[in-house]
Amino acid sequence: MTLAERIIAAHAGRPVEPGEFVEVPVDFVLANDITAPLAIQAFRALGAKRVFDPARVALVPDHFTPSKDVKSAEQCRIMREFAREQRIAGYFEVGRGGIEHVLLPEAGLVLPGEIAVGADSHTCTYGALSAFATGMGSTDIAYALAKGKTWLRVPKTIRVELRGEPPPWVMGKDVVLHLIGEVGVSGANWCALEFGGDLEGIPLDDRLAIANMAVEAGATTGLFPPDEAVLEYIAGRARRPFTLLFPDPDAAYYEVIEIDLGELRPLVAQPHLPENVVPAEELGEVRIDQVVIGSCTGGRWRDLLVAAEILKGRKVHPEVRCLVIPGTQELHLRAVREGLAEVFLSAGAVLSTPTCGPCLGGHMGILAAGERAVSTTNRNFRGRMGHPESEVYLASPAVAAASAVLGRIASPEELMGRGKG
C-alpha cells in the first residue's frame, strides 16, 4: 500500500484500495472564521449537542481578522461563542494565534499517521508532517465535529520522486510550482501526491509549502514520509502519541513523476492559473505594484529569513508596496527579536499581524484595477486579490523579495548571484 492507503487502512481497520468509499475516524478537525459559521449551522441541523472531542478541534480566526468590518466581526463572534460553549482547547484568539496552517503544525496539533480534516482547502499542508490531511466543506466538517468520523474515497497515489539538491535561491515553492506546471491544475484530482527520494535537501518549512499547494493540482493531500526532519520538528511540540507509517516498498502507484531538483530555476506562475509556470528570469520586463510575503504557503520562518536576507540593506522599489505577514504571533515575535522586523521596516515594507487578508482579496492589501502583484501565496485566479482586472504572479519569498527591490518580476540571482547567500 502507498502511504495514503496505509494511513487510511490503519484508521479503517482493514486494507483499502483506491476508489473505494470508507468511513474513518478522524484525529483532528479544523475550521476558520469563514467556514466555521456554516459548519456550526450544519452541526446544529444534525441535532448534535457536543463536539466529538474538544481537544481535537481547532477554530482559528485568520481570514478576515482582525475583523475587517461588522459582518465579518459577526462571523467571528459566532465561532468564538461556539468555541466557548464547546470548551474547544484549540481556539486561538487574535494576538495569540495566526494563520491556521502555519499555526497548527507549530502548536503540535497535527501529527504523523493521523487523519486531519479541515474546512479549508489548504488543510493538505499537514501532509508535510506525514498526516493524511485534506480540505472539505463546512457540512463535511460539521459531520466530523459531531461524529468524529468522515467518509473518504481512497485516492489513487501519484508518487513524486525528488532527485538531487535544489540550487541556492530555489525553494520548496519552486518545486511545487514546477510540479503543478507539469501535471496541471486538475492533474491530481481525486489523487494523493506522495513525495519521496532525496528529501534531505528540502527543509521542513519548504515541505509545508509543497504540501500546501498539493490542492492546486487538485490533489486530496500531499504526503511526505515521517523522516528525521519531521521527527525533529515534532519533538517538543506533539500533544499526543502518534504512529509512524511508511509506504510499502512494492506499493502500486497510479503514476510516478520524477523531478531533478538540481535543474530547477526560481519560478513564477503567471495569471490566472497556478499551472502557468515559467522561470522568473524569462519573463522580461513585468512591472509590479505590490509584493506580498506571507500566507499559509509562504509565511513561515525560512520564508521570512530568505526574504530578509535579500531585503537587508536594500530598499523596496519606490513604485512598489511590499507587505510582509509572518504566519503566526510566535513568528512575528521572533522576527522582532532576531532583527528581521527591523530589516523589513527599514527597507520600507509593511509588517503586518498574521492574517490571510490579501491572499484571498479579503483586506490588508487589495489590488485596484490594472494592478499587478507578486505574491508568495497559493492562488492567482482572476480577481483573487482584488479587482477582476488585477493580476497575481505566484512565486517564492526569494523571487518576491528580489522583485520588491527591483520593481519588476526578477530572479533573486539577479541581486544575490547564483551562489549561496
Added chain:
Amino acid sequence: MIYEGRAWRVGDNIDTDLIIPARYLVTTSQEELGRHCLAGLDPEFAGKVGPGDILVAGANFGCGSSREHAPLAIKGCGIACVVAVSFARIFFRNAINLGLPVVECREASRIPEGHRLRVDIEAGLIQDLATRETYGITPYPTFIRDILIHGGLVPWAKQRKEA
C-alpha cells in the same frame, strides 16, 4: 431526479473565487450569497438566471477554495443542477452534501448556450430539447447517490441515525 431548464454556459477551471468572490463570504445566507453567484465572472449573472436553470461548465468546475458558500450561491440564485466535463473534488463533495445535483458529462462542452435541457439522472441522460441530441452522464457511485437522494449529508445522517 429529473431537471428541466435553460442552459447557461461557462468555461474550464471556474474556481470558487469566481463563483463567489471572498468579499461576499461574510454571511451564511443562501439567498444573499445567491445574489452574487458567479459575480467574479459576470456581476450580472445572478440577475439573468431563472429558477430551475442549468449551469453547464467545462473541466475542473469548482476548483480552489473549499468555501461551501459556492454551491450555496449556486442554489441561492435558482440553479437546479450543474453539468460539467469534470468537477474539482471538494466542490463535488460540497454540492452533494447540500443536495445540489452535480452531473459529470464528458461531452458537456458540446451543449450550446441557451438551449433547454432535460437532465434525467436515473436514466443517465441529458437531452437537448431544442435539437433532441442526447449526452451520457457518468453514473454516481452508490454511496454518493444515496446522500443525494436524501437531499444532502445532514438529512442522510439523520435518517441513518433513525434507521
